[in-house]
Amino acid sequence: MAPHSLSSISILPSQNLILSFLSSSPLPSHHQNRRRKPIVPVAVSHRHRLRPKHRRKRNDMSVTIPLTSREKEPFLDSRNSAGNREMLAMEVEQETRTSTSSRKKNRYFGGGGRLKCFGVDLSPDNVAVAMVYFVQGVLGLSRLAVSFYLKDDLHLDPAETAVISGFSALPWLVKPLYGFISDSIPLFGYRRRSYLVLSGLLGALSWSLMATFVDSKYSAAFCILLGSLSVAFSDVVVDSMVVERARGESQSMSGSLQSLCWGSSAFGGIVSSYFSGSLVDTYGVRFVFGVTALLPLITSAVAVLVKEQRLLGPARVQNVLLGNPSFLESSRESIIQLWNAVRQPNVFLPTVFIFLWQATPQSDSALFYFTTNKLGFTPEFLGRVKLVTSVASLVGVGLYNGFLKNVPLRKIFLATTIIGTALGMTQVFLVTGLNRQFGVSDEWFAIGDSLILTVLGQASFMPVLVLAAKLCPEGMEATLFATLMSISNGGSVIGGLIGAGLTQVFGVTKDKFDNLATLIILCNLSSLLPLPLLGLLPGDDSDTVSEGNVDIEMKSN
Numbered sequence: 001m002a003p004h005s006l007s008s009i010s011i012l013p014s015q016n017l018i019l020s021f022l023s024s025s026p027l028p029s030h031h032q033n034r035r036r037k038p039i040v041p042v043a044v045s046h047r048h049r050l051r052p053k054h055r056r057k058r059n060d061m062s063v064t065i066p067l068t069s070r071e072k073e074p075f076l077d078s079r080n081s082a083g084n085r086e087m088l089a090m091e092v093e094q095e096t097r098t099s100t101s102s103r104k105k106n107r108y109f110g111g112g113g114r115l116k117c118f119g120v121d122l123s124p125d126n127v128a129v130a131m132v133y134f135v136q137g138v139l140g141l142s143r144l145a146v147s148f149y150l151k152d153d154l155h156l157d158p159a160e161t162a163v164i165s166g167f168s169a170l171p172w173l174v175k176p177l178y179g180f181i182s183d184s185i186p187l188f189g190y191r192r193r194s195y196l197v198l199s200g201l202l203g204a205l206s207w208s209l210m211a212t213f214v215d216s217k218y219s220a221a222f223c224i225l226l227g228s229l230s231v232a233f234s235d236v237v238v239d240s241m242v243v244e245r246a247r248g249e250s251q252s253m254s255g256s257l258q259s260l261c262w263g264s265s266a267f268g269g270i271v272s273s274y275f276s277g278s279l280v281d282t283y284g285v286r287f288v289f290g291v292t293a294l295l296p297l298i299t300s301a302v303a304v305l306v307k308e309q310r311l312l313g314p315a316r317v318q319n320v321l322l323g324n325p326s327f328l329e330s331s332r333e334s335i336i337q338l339w340n341a342v343r344q345p346n347v348f349l350p351t352v353f354i355f356l357w358q359a360t361p362q363s364d365s366a367l368f369y370f371t372t373n374k375l376g377f378t379p380e381f382l383g384r385v386k387l388v389t390s391v392a393s394l395v396g397v398g399l400y401n402g403f404l405k406n407v408p409l410r411k412i413f414l415a416t417t418i419i420g421t422a423l424g425m426t427q428v429f430l431v432t433g434l435n436r437q438f439g440v441s442d443e444w445f446a447i448g449d450s451l452i453l454t455v456l457g458q459a460s461f462m463p464v465l466v467l468a469a470k471l472c473p474e475g476m477e478a479t480l481f482a483t484l485m486s487i488s489n490g491g492s493v494i495g496g497l498i499g500a501g502l503t504q505v506f507g508v509t510k511d512k513f514d515n516l517a518t519l520i521i522l523c524n525l526s527s528l529l530p531l532p533l534l535g536l537l538p539g540d541d542s543d544t545v546s547e548g549n550v551d552i553e554m555k556s557n
Contacts, residue, residue: 128305130264132196132238135298136231137268142207144276144379144386145288146224147368149210153285154217157509158365162500164221165365169496171229172489176482178236180334189310195237196303203230203296211289234299236482241306266394273390277383334479341480347471349536351487354464357413357530358491361499363523366508366516370431374513375442385447389454396458409463410534416460417527423453424524431517464488470538499523 115122122130150161187194206226214220242261279288342348371377404412426449429435435445468484502522506515 133264137265141272199234200300207293273387280379392454
């Protein structure tokens with residue numbers, strides 16, 4: 001079953017990326033520690049080390065024993081000397097590279113007596129990265145406010161809300177384009193810092209408009225689209241910064257940095273979970289939009305902490321924009337290389353499966369309208385449920401890492417889809433009121449249902465990241481992975497739009513829910529449709545699965 005149909009869909013609004021404003025962040029996984037070669041300082045040159053017998057120390061007690069066999073080979077010493085020179089030269093070069101890597105590691109991961117978190121030195125540069133991820137998590141503060149605004153203030157039907165959510169998620173479909181722009185077109189001499197500032201300002205502008213001037217569904221969709229673009233662009237920029245810092249480091253070191261990033265985002269999401277509902281209940285949606293407008297400014301503020309060397313030659317941007325032939329040629333070659341990688345059967349066929357698995361319809365918007373308009377769930381209660389589901393998603397990650405990470409992907413997709421479909425049918429109990437006949441209140445049933453479905457949904461989505469990481473060939477991991485994730489997001493958008501169409505067909509509106517149970521059953525059964533295509537996935541190779549899990553935290557950006 002697709003993850004969007006498992007993630008607390010019983011009572012929460014759409015789990016679309018735009019409403020949660022939580023990117024596909026790097027997920028933790030077990031790390032295999034690599035033993036690094038110790039750094040040996042080079043105190044003398046190789047010329048002095050080649051003839052130790054001519055530099056005997058005063059207290060040297062060694063004895064020279066002549067070997068007759070060596071006397072018969074007059075050229076053996078010369079050959080050994082030449083070999084020793086080559087070996088020593090290679091050692092000096094390797095030690096130099098190791099020392100450079102060590103200095104880079106100490107810059108980002110330790111030394112200097114600074115505070116550490118997850119084993120990472122809290123330098124200003126790393127604090128900036130962690131704060132950007134924290135902002136991505138805490139922006140979930142506006143999720144419930146957006147849903148209630150579309151429902152109560154604009155008086156939209158569930159189908160219209162689903163369409164706006166799908167439209168607002170479009171910026172997440174072209175994430176590779178943002179990385180290409182950031183790498184190729186520096187602003188004011190910076191490739192990372194300037195785009196972080198711009199992203200923060202764009203996000204603040206979008207939510208400021210939501211808090212003041214927006215009063216129609218079209219203007220609301222446009223402002224939410226701008227906010228989504230802000231988060232998506234900053235996500236790509238900060239992910240590239242993480243990749244740059246982790247390049248050349250051991251799996252343990254890169255895993256520590258990824259843990260800091262994911263922990264910051266998760267902490268931000270948990271912090272905003274409860275307040276997302278209580279603030280709406282107490283002060284209203286406009287107030288929440290105003291508070292949310294301040295959060296992206298944190299991204300702009302911490303951008304000054306990013307250590308980045310200014311690029312000389314401001315005319316370079318003008319040359320790019322005016323059509324520099326070398327720039328256009330390199331762009332064309334990159335596109336051709338990406339297309340050649342995607343068209344390979346071992347990449348294209350699993351990608352088709354991921355898209356279809358994500359494109360199954362969902363009924364999130366209709367369920368949100370039912371739980372708020374029919375059952376009377378308040379924003380404060382929904383905020384509490386959101387807090388539970390935020391913690392449950394971390395439990396789902398732990399479940400996968402602890403028990404499922406070595407299980408073949410085909411078996412995981414098969415088991416989680418069937419179990420998820422069966423458990424998803426429990427939402428019919430809430431719609432028909434069967435839970436009350438068993439003495440279980442709507443509130444407790446909703447909390448338990450959301451908890452179980454969120455854990456299973458997160459555990460079922462991890463194989464998607466593992467599969468995408470396995471498909472990426474060496475040399476273009478980041479670009480191809482971003483492309484695969486964009487295709488996966490496109491499938492989620494298609495699924496939301498199909499769900500909106502089915503909601504309209506079944507006549508489910510903001511105050512009419514006669515066919516909601518049928519809609520839920522149909523959406524859950526449709527999750528089984530991609531199962532006959534499991535043969536498109538790679539073969540069940542446990543070694544390959546393990547390698548995919550080891551590499552996922554570097555490629556999942």
